Amino acid sequence: MMAAAVAGQFVFLRPRVGPLRTFRRFRYKKKWAATLPRIPCTRLALQNFDMNYGLQFGDRWPSIRISLLSEQKYCALINNFAQSEKVIEKLELLTARDFIYESCRRSLAPELAIAAGSSPEEPRRGCLDVQDEELRQQMTLAGDGAANAQAALLQSPLDYPSIKCYTFGKGDISRFSPARLDSLGLLSYYLMDAASILPVLALNVQPGDDVLDLCAAPGGKSLALLQMERCRHLTANDISASRTGRLHTILQSYVPRELRAPGSLRITCCDGRSWAEEEGSTYDKVLVDVPCTTDRHSLLEEDNNIFHKMRTKERQRLPMLQLELLIAGVLAAKPTGEVVYSTCSLSQLQNEYVVERAVSVAAEHGVNVHVEDLSFFRGLFQDTFCFFDGCRVGELVLPHLTANFGPAYFCKLRRVT
Numbered sequence: 293m294m295a296a297a298v299a300g301q302f303v304f305l306r307p308r309v310g311p312l313r314t315f316r317r318f319r320y321k322k323k324w325a326a327t328l329p330r331i332p333c334t335r336l337a338l339q340n341f342d343m344n345y346g347l348q349f350g351d352r353w354p355s356i357r358i359s360l361l362s363e364q365k366y367c368a369l370i371n372n373f374a375q376s377e378k379v380i381e382k383l384e385l386l387t388a389r390d391f392i393y394e395s396c397r398r399s400l401a402p403e404l405a406i407a408a409g410s411s412p413e414e415p416r417r418g419c420l421d422v423q424d425e426e427l428r429q430q431m432t433l434a435g436d437g438a439a440n441a442q443a444a445l446l447q448s449p450l451d452y453p454s455i456k457c458y459t460f461g462k463g464d465i466s467r468f469s470p471a472r473l474d475s476l477g478l479l480s481y482y483l484m485d486a487a488s489i490l491p492v493l494a495l496n497v498q499p500g501d502d503v504l505d506l507c508a509a510p511g512g513k514s515l516a517l518l519q520m521e522r523c524r525h526l527t528a529n530d531i532s533a534s535r536t537g538r539l540h541t542i543l544q545s546y547v548p549r550e551l552r553a554p555g556s557l558r559i560t561c562c563d564g565r566s567w568a569e570e571e572g573s574t575y576d577k578v579l580v581d582v583p584c585t586t587d588r589h590s591l592l593e594e595d596n597n598i599f600h601k602m603r604t605k606e607r608q609r610l611p612m613l614q615l616e617l618l619i620a621g622v623l624a625a626k627p628t629g630e631v632v633y634s635t636c637s638l639s640q641l642q643n644e645y646v647v648e649r650a651v652s653v654a655a656e657h658g659v660n661v662h663v664e665d666l667s668f669f670r671g672l673f674q675d676t677f678c679f680f681d682g683c684r685v686g687e688l689v690l691p692h693l694t695a696n697f698g699p700a701y702f703c704k705l706r707r708v709t
């Protein structure tokens with residue numbers, strides 16, 4: 293106690309122990325969620341990946357990790373509907389190369405030399421369709437050695453005459469400038485991850501095929517499908533109205549109006565899981581490019597990040613949604629139809645496990661599917677991508693500092709019944 297003189301009297305002051313009394317109106321309740329420092333979604337994603345992918349990839353994870361955290365590489369998918377000759381010339385001056393064309397040429401050269409009994413002529417640029425026909429004839433005439441070459445040809449995406457996809461070589465991290473409009477108002481190329489083209493090539497679209505892209509927005513793969521000029525009809529669907537809007541905008545910027553007519557193209561906004569209820573056993577080819585943890589995006593962008601605390605349940609339910617979408621895709625395919633499943637995640641749970649589970653669930657419903665071998669993609673595109681050789685089913689492109697594409701997983705199923 294302390295004594296103090298106030299107006300000649302002694303009063304005793306109480307020592308100040310404990311917190312100061314606050315008036316009720318100044319009291320506040322601590323809001324933990326708002327006041328605690330928020331862990332960024334990107335950090336949560338990295339923690340999750342370190343835990344899971346560290347186990348899945350072992351010694352390879354540090355290299356994949358640093359690549360995922362570094363700038364991604366793109367390819368320029370040439371718009372065949374625009375005036376693209378000048379653009380191609382410019383890209384080639386910058387030393388970008390059409391990796392599909394180059395890979396097929398390189399892989400077929402020795403086979404053809406044997407088949408033809410001579411060294412193959414330098415193929416003509418941008419004329420794979422003509423060249424393809426010539427090569428077929430050459431091999432028919434070439435007798436014995438032709439069998440191997442024919443097999444190689446049938447297994448290669450050389451069957452795609454018109455798709456052109458430019459990338460900078462391994463180790464070259466040059467960027468493409470934004471595409472420009474041509475005199476018809478169409479953009480000359482579309483920038484996308486080159487590994488995203490592989491599921492489209494794996495679909496093996498043949499002239500006259502009816503094709504369904506079940507989860508199509510914002511539309512990179514639908515655009516690639518249209519660039520092949522092989523679909524009799526393409527249906528591009530997505531559950532999200534806003535993303536379907538983006539799909540519309542992209543197709544308007546790249547595809548002439550007459551090719552967007554209802555007879556050739558239909559854009560729908562439905563839940564893909566119930567697709568087969570309306571249109572079962574209908575399509576020759578179905579692409580199921582499912583929503584996933586979009587690993588690269590999750591590590592680099594806070595916006596729309598699936599690792600946000602509020603989206604934990606949605607993230608945990610992804611494999612189930614993916615399974616339902618894949619089964620819907622299988623049921624939408626004709627009994628001999630082909631389905632390609634793809635993600636941009638490294639996760640085994642979202643890749644191989646979903647495919648394997650879909651095969652057994654489909655069998656339980658009397659639909660038999662066969663998982664196709666796509667390992668020739670690994671050989672064919674080894675100069676452009678870094679492939680993982682440990683997938684039980686399907687193929688996986690790993691991000692790598694010298695070829696920073698992907699991740700991209702793709703697996704092909706053929707309906708047998």
Ligand SMILES: C[S@@+](CC[C@H](N)C(=O)[O-])C[C@H]1O[C@@H](n2cnc3c(N)ncnc32)[C@H](O)[C@@H]1O
Pocket residue numbers: 506507508509510511512513514529530531532535562563564565581582583584617
């Ligand atoms: C990986 S993205 C597709 C990317 C697209 N294929 C491309 O190349 O641009 C997955 C898409 O699936 C859509 N999606 C999610 N759930 C769906 C469902 N139940 N039915 C159809 N689409 C769905 C999302 O809106 C998202 O646009």
